[in-house]
Amino acid sequence: MSGLRDRMNRLRGNSASEDTKMFEEIVNERVENEAVSEAEAMVEAEEHIDEAEEVLSPKWKKLGVQLQSNETGQFLLRKIVYPLDYQHGTHTLSELGLVAGKLKAFHPGDDKTAEANQIMFLDLETTGLGVGTGNVPFMVGLAYQGEDSIIVEQAVIRHPAEERAMLAYLAEKLNDYTFLATYNGKTFDWPVMQNRFILNGFHRGMWQPLHLDFLHPARSIWRNTLASCKLSHVEEERLGITRLDDVPGSLAPQLYFEFLATGDPDTLEGVFRHNEIDMLSLVSLAIRFGHLLDDMEAATFLRPDQPEEMVRTGLWLERMGSYKLPDILFEQVVRSEIAAPSALLMLAARDKKAGNWGRAVLLWQKVIIHSSLAYGIYSIEACTELAMYYEHKQKDFQTALQYAREALEHMGSQPLQRRDKKKSAELEALRKRISRLTGKAERYGYLK
Template sequence: MSLKNKLNRMKKHIIREEAEPVDKAPLNELPEDALPHADQWGAIGAAPYVLDEDYCIVREKRYPLDHIHGSYSFRDAVRAVKAWQDFDGEHPLSARGLSPQDLFFFDTETTGLGGGAGNTIFLLGHARITESEVVVTQHVLPRPGSEIPLYHSFLSKVDYTTLVTYNGKAFDWPQVKTRHTLIREHVPKLPSFGHFDLYHGSRRLFKERLGSVKLVNVEKEVLGFHRKDDVPGYLAPMIYFDYVERRDPEGIFKVLEHNELDILSLITLYAHLSLTLLNPGEPESFEVGRWLQYTGNKERARTLFQKIVDEGDEGNDQALHLLALELKKEKDFEQAAKLWGRIGEEAPAKWQKAAYIELSKLHEHRFKDLDRAKQYAERAVPLVREGRESDHLQHRIDRLLRKMEKQ
């Protein structure tokens, strides 16, 4: 029977609202040769999930909330969710109104990095925080063509509105949505404030410092977690195809372990990002300020930039510039000019240039001092790149000269 026909036949099973609960069957309820090395699967907490004479494999593992993963325990994620309850602004990572039990930490392993129906998901992993523990669940595709029990077992537990992923908005969840037409019909569109993608948060806070924000780099440099004997993600497809061919699960167990670590790191990374946003300190305070400013939390951002300026922390010049921009928007031009004037000769060229150009604008349009406006524009000349930026600056200087001639 074709996959399409099987999907149509089983449509009633996949609609979650109408689905009857299907228990994981004991190993002895499957044909004797259906799951080779069943004892090894059982030893790692895995069992078959049987549906319409087909099955997938579901594994469950539990951790106490006090379990340490790098520099954090899972209880820190509980603390982070509670801390969000006092946050009165909007933010993509805000868990205000949610409980720790609402979050659904999710990651997949696939047969390739490309999109489209030809790319098969062979492992769906997720974790939930309960009042006393973290429960990790993994759904394994034992062979191509067994997607129905795989997705049935997964969809019976998934929470679409509170996904926590790492680049899942661009990859993992779209893969689930596009794998099959029938499945896609029952996976709703992600709401804009219902999916916490920690990859974007990591780029905002760590990109400048780390360069690469691959999860393994963030684990080592930010979370204090170091993997040992981990299977690289790019090898997962080859290991899966080897398992399908030989049925020996030794390699696929390593892929499950890799996926499990990814999921556990999502929990502690959410804790770190949240606690850093709500109580920023070095080395990320400036980046936190920029993110708060970008998300509309201007008062919080301004307070943080002012703190950086007052304490002379790293990012002082950037903070001066962004704080001055906020004052300019509020029409406090005198104070904005004073802040831009504090960006000294030893500041990076980027911030010197920005300060000189803004001072030139203020003196031309607000203070009506064309000579000072031209002086500041000329100071910026050696700091700009050839091309459009240089042309715009020269146009400003030429316009100031014409104005001065008419005085």
């Protein structure tokens, strides 16, 4: 009888005393009024409780959670509908429809078009951090565009037996979409889901989406300009989103295990809200990257204002096949008086590869002029590049030798660099270059 009471407690969210009282009332009433045996009354009580399981406790309903059933079992589902005019930080959700097509640049070789209603956003809350079979997604967050809204769904399991029903629901729903949008989903979220689908027998005809993993462009653009590329940090620094009293995602497993121990749905309230904001932020991030890929010259507020971020944004856009905005950003960097040597060298490397030697030389010279002693390491690279340029492109061996010697002088002011094997190799290569250039300069009469 105690096992049945525990089962009632887990599934219905009632206290142990309430469960005991309910069970005993059912049994006693049948035994006294119907003259049945206690064993028969217990069977009938269990049937009564099975029916009662279909009704969730008020605590679940307060969270907006409903019971979902399919042919494989039951799980919980929370659905929140946001109108398209809802503003999440800088962006309004309706903007997704305007720029979704530009996200096709993530898959240029595929003939499928990217439309807002074909993108499924996904974010998991799991029992651990790995992608192995022991890591179970207890909450699967989805977001997608309806006719006039963005819909966020959160599928939740109260215990492992409900996972198969949840996966059956997801397998059917995901097949209606072409693109999967995540943040680090290629490495984590989607491999975890694939493992769970396979383990539960849903591997046949498994969904094969075109993936839009926004972590990769976030790192490409903000790697050195933001303290962290975590979604919560990116949304605060670049999307105008501020979370209040947010439960960190790292605490989600601990809170879920606490829920399993107590059966109290209130334990998961913060996890629901954290995941919900994650889903909206994913939509906002899709909008931001879509705008950048759209080369929106008029939307100046979207453009980066830090030189290094300008360069990194332009480089990412060029890799994605977009060239109009990069040209604008690169020219702003060249004219900037505050651009760090690292940003100038990054752009110079791009120009060297593209054969834009005029601007590359200008940038290397600018690095040398603006580099202080603290930036000696950048002057070494700039001088070395100029030495190679004048030797191989201009055949001006005297100027090449001057830059090579200047690079050696800067390298001598960085004694710690000599302890590094790579730097030691570079020092030796520079000395050989000076020796070679000295010989060429003497041969052609530049030196006496």
